Amino acid sequence: MSKPLTDHEKRKQISVRGIAGLGDVSEIKKSFNRHLHFTLVKDRNVATPRDYYFALAHTVRDHLVGRWIRTQQYYYEKDPKRIHYLSLEFYMGRTLQNTMINLGLQNACDEAIYQLGLDLEELEDIEEDAGLGNGGLGRLAACFLDSMASLGLAAYGYGIRYEFGIFNQKITNGWQVEEADDWLRYGNPWEKARPEYMLPVHFYGRVAHTHEGPKWVDTQVVLAMPYDTPVPGYKNNTVNTMRLWSAKAPNDFNLQEFNVGDYIQAVLDRNLAENISRVLYPNDNFFEGKELRLKQEYFVVAATLQDIIRRFKSSKFGCRDPMRTSFETFHEKVAIQLNDTHPALAIPELMRILLDIERLDWEKAWEITTKTCAYTNHTVLPEALERWPVYMFEKLLPRHLQIIYEINQRHLDRVAVLYPGDSDRLRRMSLIEEGDPKRINMAHLCVVGSHAVNGVARIHSDIVKTTVFKDFCDIEPEKFQNKTNGITPRRWLLLCNPGLADIIAEKIGEDFLTDLFQLKKLLDFVNDEMFIRDVAKVKQENKLKFAACLESEYKVKINPESIFDIHVKRIHEYKRQLLNCLHVITLYNRIKKEPNKKFVPRTVMIGGKAAPGYHMAKMIIKLFTSVGEVVNHDPVVGDRLKVIFLENYRVSLAEKVIPAADLSQQISTAGTEASGTGNMKFMLNGALTIGTMDGANVEMAEEAGEENLFIFGMRVEDVEAMDKKGYNAREYYERLPELKQAMDQISTGFFSPKEPELFKDVVNMLMNHDRFKVFADYEAYISCQEKVNELYRNPKEWTKKVIRNIAASGKFSSDRTIAEYAREIWGVEPSDVKIPPPNEPRPNKSL
Numbered sequence: 001m002s003k004p005l006t007d008h009e010k011r012k013q014i015s016v017r018g019i020a021g022l023g024d025v026s027e028i029k030k031s032f033n034r035h036l037h038f039t040l041v042k043d044r045n046v047a048t049p050r051d052y053y054f055a056l057a058h059t060v061r062d063h064l065v066g067r068w069i070r071t072q073q074y075y076y077e078k079d080p081k082r083i084h085y086l087s088l089e090f091y092m093g094r095t096l097q098n099t100m101i102n103l104g105l106q107n108a109c110d111e112a113i114y115q116l117g118l119d120l121e122e123l124e125d126i127e128e129d130a131g132l133g134n135g136g137l138g139r140l141a142a143c144f145l146d147s148m149a150s151l152g153l154a155a156y157g158y159g160i161r162y163e164f165g166i167f168n169q170k171i172t173n174g175w176q177v178e179e180a181d182d183w184l185r186y187g188n189p190w191e192k193a194r195p196e197y198m199l200p201v202h203f204y205g206r207v208a209h210t211h212e213g214p215k216w217v218d219t220q221v222v223l224a225m226p227y228d229t230p231v232p233g234y235k236n237n238t239v240n241t242m243r244l245w246s247a248k249a250p251n252d253f254n255l256q257e258f259n260v261g262d263y264i265q266a267v268l269d270r271n272l273a274e275n276i277s278r279v280l281y282p283n284d285n286f287f288e289g290k291e292l293r294l295k296q297e298y299f300v301v302a303a304t305l306q307d308i309i310r311r312f313k314s315s316k317f318g319c320r321d322p323m324r325t326s327f328e329t330f331h332e333k334v335a336i337q338l339n340d341t342h343p344a345l346a347i348p349e350l351m352r353i354l355l356d357i358e359r360l361d362w363e364k365a366w367e368i369t370t371k372t373c374a375y376t377n378h379t380v381l382p383e384a385l386e387r388w389p390v391y392m393f394e395k396l397l398p399r400h401l402q403i404i405y406e407i408n409q410r411h412l413d414r415v416a417v418l419y420p421g422d423s424d425r426l427r428r429m430s431l432i433e434e435g436d437p438k439r440i441n442m443a444h445l446c447v448v449g450s451h452a453v454n455g456v457a458r459i460h461s462d463i464v465k466t467t468v469f470k471d472f473c474d475i476e477p478e479k480f481q482n483k484t485n486g487i488t489p490r491r492w493l494l495l496c497n498p499g500l501a502d503i504i505a506e507k508i509g510e511d512f513l514t515d516l517f518q519l520k521k522l523l524d525f526v527n528d529e530m531f532i533r534d535v536a537k538v539k540q541e542n543k544l545k546f547a548a549c550l551e552s553e554y555k556v557k558i559n560p561e562s563i564f565d566i567h568v569k570r571i572h573e574y575k576r577q578l579l580n581c582l583h584v585i586t587l588y589n590r591i592k593k594e595p596n597k598k599f600v601p602r603t604v605m606i607g608g609k610a611a612p613g614y615h616m617a618k619m620i621i622k623l624f625t626s627v628g629e630v631v632n633h634d635p636v637v638g639d640r641l642k643v644i645f646l647e648n649y650r651v652s653l654a655e656k657v658i659p660a661a662d663l664s665q666q667i668s669t670a671g672t673e674a675s676g677t678g679n680m681k682f683m684l685n686g687a688l689t690i691g692t693m694d695g696a697n698v699e700m701a702e703e704a705g706e707e708n709l710f711i712f713g714m715r716v717e718d719v720e721a722m723d724k725k726g727y728n729a730r731e732y733y734e735r736l737p738e739l740k741q742a743m744d745q746i747s748t749g750f751f752s753p754k755e756p757e758l759f760k761d762v763v764n765m766l767m768n769h770d771r772f773k774v775f776a777d778y779e780a781y782i783s784c785q786e787k788v789n790e791l792y793r794n795p796k797e798w799t800k801k802v803i804r805n806i807a808a809s810g811k812f813s814s815d816r817t818i819a820e821y822a823r824e825i826w827g828v829e830p831s832d833v834k835i836p837p838p839n840e841p842r843p844n845k846s847l
Contacts, residue, residue: 024105024108024112025108025111025112025115026112028059028105028108028109028112029112029115029116031058031059031062032055032056032059032112032113032116033055035054035055035058035059036051036052036055039054039055039058040054040055049122049123049126050126050186052118052123053096053123053124053126053127054186054187054189056096056109056113056123057095057096057127057189057190058189059109060096060099060100060103060105060109061099061189061190061230063103063105064099064103064230064232064239065230066837066838066839067103067232067237067238067239067835067837067838068230068239068241069838070237070835070836070837070838071237071238071239071240071835072241074835075154076315079315079333080154080828081154081332081333081334081335081826081827081828082154082155082156082308082311082333082334082335083148083153083154083155083156083335083337083822083826083828084155084156084158084304084308084334084335084336084337085141085144085145085148085155085156085157085158085337085339086158086159086300086301086304086336086337086338086339086343086346087137087138087141087157087158087159087339087340087342087343088159088160088296088297088300088339088340088342088343089132089133089134089137089138089141089159089280089339089342090130090132090133090138090141090142090145090157090159090242090244091130091131091132091133091134091135091138091139091141091142091166091651092129092130092132092133092142092229092242092651093129093130093131093142093491093650093651093652093654093655094124094127094128094129094130094651094652095127095130095190095229096123096124096127097124097495098146098490098491098495099190099230099232101234101490101494101495102146102149102150102232102233102234102235102490103232103235104235127652128183128185128186129165129183129650129651129652130165130183130188131165131166131181131183131280131650131651132159132160132161132162132165132166132244132280133165133166133280134166134280134282134283134284134570134609135284135569135570136284136378136485136569136570136675136676136677136678137284137339137340137378139651139677140339140456140485140677140814141157141159141339143486143487143488143491143492143677143814144157144814144817144818145157145231145240145242146231146233146234146488146490146491146814147486147488147813147814147815147817147818148231148240148818149231149232149233149234149236149238149239149240150233150234150236150238150488150490150514150815151233151815151818151819151822151830151831152233152236152238152830152831152832152833153240153818153822153828153830153831154240155240156240156241156242156243157231157240157241157242157243158242158243158244158245158300158304158307159242159243159244159245159300160244160245160246160277160280160296160299160300161191161227161244161245161246161277162277162278162279162280163184163246163277163278163279164180164181164182164183164278164279164280165181165183165280166181166280166282166609166650167179167180167181167282167609167612168180168181168648169609169647169648169649170647170648171621171625171645171647174621174622174625174626174629175618175621175622175625176609176610176618176621176622178282178612180279190229190230191227191228191229191244192227192228192229193225193226193227194225194226194227194228194243195225197226197307198223198224198225198226198248199223199224199226199302199303199306199307200221200222200223200224200250201221201222201223201224201298201299201302201303202216202219202220202221202302203219203220203221203222203295203298203396203397204218204219204220204395204396205217205218205219205220205398206218206398207398207399207402212359213355213356213359214356214399214402215356216352216356216398216399220273221250221253222247222248222249222250222273222274222276222299223247223248223249223250224245224246224247224248224299224302224303225245225246225247225248226243226244226245226246226303226307227243227244227245227246228241228242228243228244229241229242229243229244230242234490234513234514236832236833236834236835237834237835237836237837238835243304243307245277245299245300245303245304246277247273247274247275247276247277247299248273248274249270249271249272249273249274250273253266253269253270253273254266254267254269254270275292276292276295276296276299277296277299281293281296282609282611282612283611283613283614284570284572284611285379285381285383285384285570285572285574286383286384286611286614287383287384287385287386287387288613289386289387289388289389289392291392291396294388294392294396294397295396297342297343297344297345298345298349298396298397298400300343301343301345301346301349302345302349304343304346305346305349305350305353308334308336309353312324312330312333312334313325315333327354327358327360327364327368330368330372331368331371331372334372335372335374335825335826335827335828336350336372336373336374337374337375337376337821337825337826338373338374338375338376338446338450339376339378340376340377340378340379341375341385341386341442341443341445341446342386344375344386344442344443344445344446344449345397345400346373347369347373347407347445347446347449347450348400348403348404348407348445348449349400350365350368350369350372350373351365351366351369351403351407352399352400352403354368354369355403356399362406366407366410369449370449370450370451371451372451373446373449373450373451374450374451374452374453374454374825374826375446375447375449375450375452375453375454376453376454376455376456376483377443377446377453377454377455377456377460377464377468377469377674378456378674379674380460380463380464380467380468380671380672380674381574381672385441385442385443386441386442386443387433387439387440387441387442388439388440388442389437389438389439389440390432390437390438390439390440391437391438393440404431404432404440404445405432407431407445407448407449408430408431408432411429411431411448412426412429412430415429415475418475425471428471429444429471429472430444431444431445431448443468443469444472447469447472447479448472450479451479452479452481452824452825453469453472453479453480453481454480454481454482454483454825455481455482455483455674455675456483456484456485456674456675457482457484457485457674457675457676457695457696457698457699458482458484458698458699459671459693459694459695459698459716460482460674460675460695461480461481461482461483462482463671463716464480465477465480481824481825483817483820483821483824483825484675484696484699484811484812484817485675485676485677485680485696485812485814485817486677486680486811486812486813486814486815486816486817486818487677487680487681487684487812487813487814488813488814488815489512489513489516489684489813489815490513491655492658492680492681492684492685493513493684493685494513495655496654496655496656496658496659496685497538497542497658497659497685497686499538499541499542499659500535500538500542500659500685500686500806501513503531503534503535503538504519504522504806507521507522507525507531508521508522512810514815515810515815516809516810516811516812516813516815516816517810517811517813517816518810519806519807519808519809519810520807520808520810521807522803522806522807523803523804523807525803526800526803526804526807527800531803532796532799532800532803535686535799535802535803535806536795536799538686539660539662539686539799539802540560542659542660543560543564543660543662544560545656545660546564546656546657546659546660547560547660549656550644553647554644556632556642556644557639558603558639558642558644559601559603559639559642561601562600562601562602562603562639562640562642563600563601563602563603563662563663563788563789563792564603564605564660564661564662564663565602565603565604565605565662565663565665566605566607566657566658566660566661566662566663566664566665566682566687567580567604567605567606567607567665567667568605568606568607568608568646568649568654568657568678569608569676569678570608570609570610570611571608571609571610571614571617571618571620571621572614572617573616573617573620573765573770573771573772574668574669574672574673574771574772575667575668575673576667576668576669576772576774576777577606577608577620577624578620578623578762578766578774579667579774579777579778579781580604580606580665580667581606581620581623581624581627582739582742582743582774582778583781583782583785584604584624584627584631584641584643585627585742585745585746586738586739586741586742586782587599587602587641587785588627588630588631588634588637588641589738589741589742589745590738591636591637591640591641592634592636592637595636599640599641599789600789600792600793601639601640601641602640602641602642603641603642603643603644604641604642604643604644605644605645605646605657606624606644606645606646607645607646607647607649607653607657608649609648609649615761616761616762616765619759619761619762620762621645622758622759623746623751623759623762624643624645625645626751626752626758626759627643627751628643628644628645629751630750630751631643654678654681658678658681658682658685658687659685659686661682661685661687662687662688662792662798663687663688663689663690663788664678664679664682664683664687664688664689664690664691665690665691666678666679666689666690666691666692666694666695666697667690667691667692667713667777667781668692668694668695668772669692669694669714669719669772669773669777670692670693670694670713670714670715670716670718670719671694671716671719671720672694672772673694673695674695675695675696676694676695676696676697677696679691679695679696679697679700680696680700680809680812683700683704683805683806683808683809683812684806684809684812686802686805686806687802687805688708688709688710688788688791688798688801688802688805689709689710689805690709690710690712690781690784690785690788691709691710691711691712692711692712692713692714692777693711693713693715693716694716696812697709697711699811699812700805700808700809700812703808703809703810703811703812704804704805704807704808704809705804705808708801708804708805708808709805710784710785710787710788711784712777712780712781712783712784713776713777713780713781713784714773714776714777714780719773722773722776727770727773727776729766729767729768729770729774729775730767732775732776732778732779733767733775736775736778736779738782739775739778739779743763743766743767746759746762746763747759747760747763818830
């Protein structure tokens with residue numbers, strides 16, 4: 001038998017990673033050595049692995065620069081409509097490998113690094129994640145940037161360059177402990193500061209009424225310094241820009257006349273201004289009304305809108321003057337997409353600029369604003385909706401408050417004409433919520449101020465139309481759309497699972513990477529013995545690799561023959577990690593009850609971060625780790641059940657764990673998870689899904705056939721019916737002996753013998769005020785898990801289902817999602833034009 005290929009040899013075979021031409025390899029080696037010498041000022045005797053990573057990063061970045069400059073020149077000449085994706089979060093992860101893949105350089109770099117006596121994977125692992133997001137919403141923004149560049153759209157991502165991203169999670173004695181994520185400590189080779197485009201942002205002050213109209217005066221100024229990161233499309237020579245703003249104090253900050261003697265203190269106080277971009281708020285699906293967060297939201301919006309308008313005015317086309325002066329065509333050249341309500345202030349800020357600075361009348365300004373802005377809703381959980389106190393606006397953004405009041409007045413006048421005398425409807429639809437304190441409903445502001453509103457999966461968009469925004473939908477149904485989320489197949493298949501990408505490419509060619517619907521062709525091979533064997537072999541290799549990784553990290557030996565049962569996402573009650581926990585305890589009790597019975601072995605892994613202030617989420621982590629302590633040290637159980645908490649789940653860990661998964665848990669209460677995107681990543685990487693009919697699971701079941709997923713539990717209608725009649729947890733507790741046993745073990749301290757009362761809050765919540773009805777789905781979940789075991793006993797049938805799932809995952813490419821946004825919201829057409837690469841002369845410009 002021929003000896004198995006090394007990772008290095010395997011990677012060389014994969015043509016989708018770019019052909020390593022000899023010229024390229026020697027060029028890369030030269031460039032690498034040049035950067036080591038001139039950029040890092042090191043030689044091979046003293047260079048560290050980190051130096052080698054930086055030398056390679058700079059080498060790869062050099063290949064981006066020409067394409068980046070040329071792309072921006074191309075946009076300047078063609079003057080296309082530009083898309084501006086505004087988000088408080090961009091969860092980018094690592095950049096090196098993705099850049100090599102999109103430029104078709106991976107094999108050349110691999111060979112060059114190998115010839116230099118280094119290991120590419122080792123260098124890739126040195127890079128820090130850019131953790132500028134919490135979870136789904138931030139990672140979606142990152143996938144969207146990749147797709148917008150790959151579809152040739154003139155798009156910009158705008159956000160904040162947080163000095164500290166999402167915290168690093170340590171597990172200490174089973175508890176989550178947070179650590180600051182100092183991701184910039186060693187520098188970031190991918191960003192370029194652009195001080196020449198620095199812009200002022202105003203806060204506080206008052207509104208003066210002048211003969212020319214209202215003016216916002218006596219403000220405090222903070223400067224916004226842009227940092228640009230290149231966003232390469234997949235092999236199309238397009239390189240777009242993600243522009244992140246960093247807060248800088250102006251040089252005269254706090255040195256005005258009132259502060260005469262205290263120069264030192266004035267300089268130290270610069271930190272107060274610069275704190276705006278210091279740290280990402282670590283809440284997922286939860287609104288915390290802090291003033292610093294409101295400052296962050298206005299900061300990104302104010303800097304971005306100035307930038308957009310500068311670019312619009314200095315554009316080459318549209319008029320004979322060197323500058324565009326009319327805003328008539330603004331919405332034809334500019335689209336602004338609001339990623340949730342966090343950048344909602346773009347609406348009143350654009351109004352302020354058009355009214356107070358550009359001197360347009362209200363009607364014209366409002367028409368431009370609504371035609372420019374569109375809003376994506378990401379959640380229907382009431383605790384996640386942003387409702388800012390009016391008093392905060394009065395202090396921080398007084399002019400914007402006036403504008404919001406005027407928007408509201410005109411909006412309510414319009415509603416009153418349509419529904420005379422319906423004061424309850426006016427109250428429900430108002431942008432201002434009466435109460436103590438009065439609050440501004442930012443979602444209502446977004447709906448009123450946008451020409452399109454979308455949910456992120458079909459079921460979620462329907463819920464949005466029939467519940468949260470029902471009143472608005474009654475009046476303007478045409479405004480409401482669906483855009484089911486997607487993921488980029490470059491990162492989430494080619495980059496993280498090269499083995500699977502390779503066997504797919506062997507069967508159907510390489511075009512699936514830019515047209516994921518082509519995966520349907522794999523249905524022709526669902527009974528092909530060789531292909532079934534290959535798919536199972538790739539999965540087994542990924543499991544072995546991840547098992548080795550876990551062994552070095554956690555010192556636990558796991559059984560690679562076991563089901564890798566994986567539940568990774570933010571820790572939240574609605575995501576029901578507790579339901580998973582109850583299944584683990586039930587499984588444990590069954591093994592203890594019949595120790596000689598044959599059980600299908602499982603390794604259950606849960607991972608995810610809890611918001612630092614979310615007590616219940618932190619208790620859920622502690623419960624799971626405590627159950628693990630008992631299960632993993634019980635000799636009766638052996639390797640039939642292992643329970644592992646994956647510490648510090650993040651993009652780079654997802655890239656390792658997802659390809660190794662057999663079972664993907666997507667078990668939120670129906671009607672609570674807007675879409676989910678992890679579910680799509682697991683499906684594409686050959687895991688089967690156990691899940692409720694929630695979010696995009698519904699469409700995954702539709703695409704693959706419900707019989708190819710493990711669907712269980714209440715549907716949205718059942719949850720609504722139960723809400724009407726009342727959910728009684730005790731009823732299930734009394735009726736289901738295994739549930740009662742598990743709950744009694746938790747509440748009597750079986751898993752916390754030193755502190756029997758430790759989990760009383762969890763027990764109390766589950767028994768008395770569980771909004772997410774964990775017990776109501778317990779029985780269906782347990783029996784569904786038995787079906788999982790049954791199928792896993794038949795590896796061939798299991799793998800056939802895997803192939804059917806992969807073949808059905810084409811819909812869930814973010815390329816499809818973005819093409820829909822482009823055509824149906826932004827009014828632009830995706831383009832497959834390949835901009836000429838930098839080494840080719842440019843076409844004649846005089847045409």
